[in-house]
Amino acid sequence: MDLRLLEVFCCVYEERSFSRAAQRLHLTQPTISGHIKSLEEYFGTPLFDRLGREIKPTRAGELLYEHGHQIIDMKRRTIEGMHRFLGRLEGDLHLSTSTIPGEYLLPSMIGRFRKRYPHIRVAMTISDTQAVIAQVERGDIEIGIVGAQVNNSALRFREFATDRLILVAPRTARWDGIRVLSLDQLKREPLLIREPGSGTRIVFERTLAQHGYQMDDFNIVAQLGSTTAIKEAIKANVGLSILSHLAVRTEMAAGLMKAIRIREIKRLERHFFIVTNLRRTRSPLSEAFLEFLTSSPHP
Numbered sequence: 001m002d003l004r005l006l007e008v009f010c011c012v013y014e015e016r017s018f019s020r021a022a023q024r025l026h027l028t029q030p031t032i033s034g035h036i037k038s039l040e041e042y043f044g045t046p047l048f049d050r051l052g053r054e055i056k057p058t059r060a061g062e063l064l065y066e067h068g069h070q071i072i073d074m075k076r077r078t079i080e081g082m083h084r085f086l087g088r089l090e091g092d093l094h095l096s097t098s099t100i101p102g103e104y105l106l107p108s109m110i111g112r113f114r115k116r117y118p119h120i121r122v123a124m125t126i127s128d129t130q131a132v133i134a135q136v137e138r139g140d141i142e143i144g145i146v147g148a149q150v151n152n153s154a155l156r157f158r159e160f161a162t163d164r165l166i167l168v169a170p171r172t173a174r175w176d177g178i179r180v181l182s183l184d185q186l187k188r189e190p191l192l193i194r195e196p197g198s199g200t201r202i203v204f205e206r207t208l209a210q211h212g213y214q215m216d217d218f219n220i221v222a223q224l225g226s227t228t229a230i231k232e233a234i235k236a237n238v239g240l241s242i243l244s245h246l247a248v249r250t251e252m253a254a255g256l257m258k259a260i261r262i263r264e265i266k267r268l269e270r271h272f273f274i275v276t277n278l279r280r281t282r283s284p285l286s287e288a289f290l291e292f293l294t295s296s297p298h299p
Helices: 003-015 018-025 029-043 059-085 099-116 129-138 199-210 227-235 245-253 284-295
Strands: 048-051 054-057 091-097 120-126 143-146 155-170 190-194 219-224 240-244 257-262 269-277
Touching: 003 018, 003 029, 003 059, 018 029, 054 059, 059 091, 059 284, 091 099, 091 129, 091 284, 099 120, 099 143, 099 155, 099 199, 099 227, 099 245, 099 269, 099 284, 120 284, 129 143, 129 155, 129 269, 143 284, 155 199, 155 227, 155 245, 155 284, 190 199, 190 227, 199 240, 199 269, 219 227, 227 240, 227 245, 227 257, 240 245, 245 257, 269 284
Parallel strands: 091 120, 091 143, 190 219, 190 240
Antiparallel strands: 048 054, 143 269, 155 240, 155 257, 155 269
8 A cells, every 4th residue: 555645545534625635735636536546446445425525534434544644643753763863853843822822922933943953844723722732632733832721631731831811902092091990890891702712711711710700791792713803803992802911012012002900810821831642652853842842932
């Protein structure tokens, strides 16, 4: 069996799309389809059910992926191990991160990492904390960076950096003279929040619970799926929000937003964590990146 066919199959399985797999592998869609057909002929069974534009793995496809991705992972680790032994670390490193570290911490760190290891190509995807944790747990990626930790014996969380969360308001006449709000006062103001899987929201909800409140007690006017969307809504005077200080430094310096203290909450902090799967053997590339993350100063 040609390992290249197996690599193509695993990519199609993960993307659930011939076209997206073609883009990821820089091949044409007919080439991808031909490779899958060759693999189906080799095993003598369909590996995917074609449902219009969607595809779904058959039982045989599920079984092949269960073993196939381990074979591909072993091939990759073998190549990387040889490169490391010969002093030539190179290859593709895939990691996933939640919004704030992905947009405000890691880009500059990846730049410094690439100067140290110029032959390692880093591919980073950004989603919410729960989605990143799920990817690491499934073994889709080796390293995740998230804004909250969960109880899971299969995963290891290591503190990576600390962030401060603040209540942010638009810089308008309505808020110019206000520096402090109590939680009861905040309940009457329009509030913008992130989606349930967001690390920012998870930390804020936990803090509210410590003070006897829950999110439903507040006047939620919008739930938005990104920090950028919430910042734009604040600037449009839609409402207030709890946001990362890292995410609003530029807007506050430009006089577009201001921070308001919550009387009952002296300091609202959250930590960023490196999450890895204890059941997965890490590649030399991920080992190099983890060593770099834990030994480098954070912006």
